Amino acid sequence: MSPTEELVKARDLVKIYRLEGVEVHALRGVAFDIRCGEFVSIMGPSGSGKSTLMHIIGCLDRPTSGSVLIDGQETKELTDNELAAIRNKKIGFVFQTFNLLPRMSALKNVELPLIYAGFGLGERARRAKETLEAVGLGERINHRPSQLSGGQQQRVAIARALVNDPSLILADEPTGNLDSKSGAEVMSILEGLHDQGRTIILVTHELYVAEHAQRIIRILDGEIVSDEWVENCRSLGRR
Amino acid sequence: MDILESFRLALGGLAANKMRSALTMLGVIIGVSAVILLVSIGSGVKADISREIMGLGSNVTMVLPGKIEMHPGAGQTGGSLGLVNKLALDHVEALKREGAHIKEALPILSSAASMRYTNLSRTVDVVGTAPEYPAVRNFPVAEGRFFSAGEVGGLRRVCVLGQTVAEDFFGDSNPVGERISLSDQKFTVIGVMTEKGGGAMGINLDDQVFVPVTVAQNLFGTENLSLIFVEAASQADVDLAMVEAKRILARRLDENDFTVLAQEELLGILQTVVGTLTLMLGGIASISLLVGGIGIMNIMLVSVTERTREIGIRKAVGAKTYDISIQFVIEATTLSVIGGTVGIILGALGSLVARSFLPSQITAWSVVLAFFFAAGVGIFFGVYPAYKASHLDPIEALRYE
Numbered sequence: 001m002s003p004t005e006e007l008v009k010a011r012d013l014v015k016i017y018r019l020e021g022v023e024v025h026a027l028r029g030v031a032f033d034i035r036c037g038e039f040v041s042i043m044g045p046s047g048s049g050k051s052t053l054m055h056i057i058g059c060l061d062r063p064t065s066g067s068v069l070i071d072g073q074e075t076k077e078l079t080d081n082e083l084a085a086i087r088n089k090k091i092g093f094v095f096q097t098f099n100l101l102p103r104m105s106a107l108k109n110v111e112l113p114l115i116y117a118g119f120g121l122g123e124r125a126r127r128a129k130e131t132l133e134a135v136g137l138g139e140r141i142n143h144r145p146s147q148l149s150g151g152q153q154q155r156v157a158i159a160r161a162l163v164n165d166p167s168l169i170l171a172d173e174p175t176g177n178l179d180s181k182s183g184a185e186v187m188s189i190l191e192g193l194h195d196q197g198r199t200i201i202l203v204t205h206e207l208y209v210a211e212h213a214q215r216i217i218r219i220l221d222g223e224i225v226s227d228e229w230v231e232n233c234r235s236l237g238r239r
Numbered sequence: 240m241d242i243l244e245s246f247r248l249a250l251g252g253l254a255a256n257k258m259r260s261a262l263t264m265l266g267v268i269i270g271v272s273a274v275i276l277l278v279s280i281g282s283g284v285k286a287d288i289s290r291e292i293m294g295l296g297s298n299v300t301m302v303l304p305g306k307i308e309m310h311p312g313a314g315q316t317g318g319s320l321g322l323v324n325k326l327a328l329d330h331v332e333a334l335k336r337e338g339a340h341i342k343e344a345l346p347i348l349s350s351a352a353s354m355r356y357t358n359l360s361r362t363v364d365v366v367g368t369a370p371e372y373p374a375v376r377n378f379p380v381a382e383g384r385f386f387s388a389g390e391v392g393g394l395r396r397v398c399v400l401g402q403t404v405a406e407d408f409f410g411d412s413n414p415v416g417e418r419i420s421l422s423d424q425k426f427t428v429i430g431v432m433t434e435k436g437g438g439a440m441g442i443n444l445d446d447q448v449f450v451p452v453t454v455a456q457n458l459f460g461t462e463n464l465s466l467i468f469v470e471a472a473s474q475a476d477v478d479l480a481m482v483e484a485k486r487i488l489a490r491r492l493d494e495n496d497f498t499v500l501a502q503e504e505l506l507g508i509l510q511t512v513v514g515t516l517t518l519m520l521g522g523i524a525s526i527s528l529l530v531g532g533i534g535i536m537n538i539m540l541v542s543v544t545e546r547t548r549e550i551g552i553r554k555a556v557g558a559k560t561y562d563i564s565i566q567f568v569i570e571a572t573t574l575s576v577i578g579g580t581v582g583i584i585l586g587a588l589g590s591l592v593a594r595s596f597l598p599s600q601i602t603a604w605s606v607v608l609a610f611f612f613a614a615g616v617g618i619f620f621g622v623y624p625a626y627k628a629s630h631l632d633p634i635e636a637l638r639y640e
Contacts, residue, residue: 060554080560084554084558087555087557093556099551099637101549103251112552112556115244116557
């Protein structure tokens, strides 16, 4: 896959929720392309629709209208199980609240996507261990989430997102529940992944987090208000 | 995801809540063991009755006093209670004399009496009968001899003891020649029967004392007989002998005063009754199994709610609908199958314990049925929670606190 190829193509995304008879327009026609190897932040205040957008790109949710192509594949017509397969093979999620299974060791948590990808026991353990070592947790593979610090838990979550070698990493406020030091650690891991050529979409409402990316898409009330390279943003900010 | 992996996940889920899993299983365990135990007792009683009645000899039919309706459910009318009992020794003689296909007719007059020997005393079943009794009933004498026709005609107070009676009163010593009393009349023991083994219907053949029928008539102050055994010349003649017996007795008695009963009929009636009882008991036990199944469903629904977030995470990393539902179905089925297996073991043990005071017989079909019923209950009651789990919206599930 060449770095210039488009990994995500979003076209006219509209999402309308119906809450007790009231229509809520979470997205009002959002369109953008993200190419392979890009590190993009989606920024906006709470209620702006950025989480909805991330869920739709991540194939966790479907748009009311419009389309998303992941790696050239149209997702509109896919069944729930086909979407699950895309989440499993092409997308790795990193959540604000880590979302690790508390009863399982770090290793077992990282193995989870591999179970649903159909890998055998030995192969799973080997790959999960390698990935945990890559995020610096080789010593703690048998610890449960409760025995790890917040930063370590988020690194386990990153390892889980990476283990199936996905095309796209989706990180939803990955530093939101961390102190600034752990947050910085997590961001440097994400930057490292970007340097290795991975495509990362980061959702946040903090500018200093968003600025780790190359490109920032600002979203407000369900519409894109700006889509700029980080250098331009900084100059705008200074002005 | 292969099925082995699903099992691993399900067992992990159950192990995380050991106490809860054990209590949920308990419902199934109680249900299954109750089914096995009750059905085994029912089957045991049924087998015992069959053995007992078949033990009469295949060419023997019975004449009972009073009218017994043969249709199941019609109930019993008239009186084998003895109130309208008109069977007498004359009838026995008539059956012997006039029945071409009747080889032997055997009078039975039985009642309870108090037996005493030295300072020992208790109530025994006294059976007044004829010298042909050992031959017709295939129940030989072990020591001494049975009484003779002369002793019956001469109203001699002699008796033959059943094994249990002999052991209870005489221990290891030989009772033949000893004097005992029955209802304060002195009798000479002339023999001891072989051991026949206890039976159903509350009759223990070894706990009886046999006396000449004429003596029994005097002892109990009645001319009437409890029962006449009619032996056909051969098994093929049983039906003819029955017809003859009916005809001979109809000439002397009202048709409501006696019933000629074939073994098969008696067996059929008793088996129907016991079979119905077994079914009823099994049915009640099955209800508890059903309740156990509802317990499984209940706990699985709680489990789905508790693990909403886990389900969301699994879906986010690529679990398909099938992956989630199979995990919960296997959890429910594992609960019920382990519960079923433990229940079978406990039920079988219970049945072995029950054997010391009740006839019980573990039947393969009840074990197989209970096991598959339990497994089926697990699958049935696991499917709805599993469906619920697998169709959770991943975003809602991830947000669940």
